[in-house]
Amino acid sequence: MNVDKNPAYPAAVVALKAELAIPRRVALRQCKYLNNVIEQDHRAVKKRVWLAKGDAAGQARFIAELFGLAA
Numbered sequence: 001m002n003v004d005k006n007p008a009y010p011a012a013v014v015a016l017k018a019e020l021a022i023p024r025r026v027a028l029r030q031c032k033y034l035n036n037v038i039e040q041d042h043r044a045v046k047k048r049v050w051l052a053k054g055d056a057a058g059q060a061r062f063i064a065e066l067f068g069l070a071a
Contacts, residue, residue: 002029 001022003009009030016022063069 001026002031005030005032 001013010028013022013026013028017024017026
């Protein structure tokens with residue numbers, strides 16, 4: 001399993017293995033760049049959200065547009 005360097009991952013993987021939610025043979029690889037393709041997949045959304053940061057009305061419009069909700 002490729003993940004970034006978030007320190008919460010090792011404990012989470014240990015807990016998941018103990019619960020048998022994931023196989024014991026799953027290896028955790030923490031590297032900043034291994035999941036870069038996944039991170040780039042939502043870059044456009046991150047950019048839009050960043051532009052609305054600190055603007056509650058802008059955030060509400062973004063969410064409404066994203067999910068097709070009426071304002």
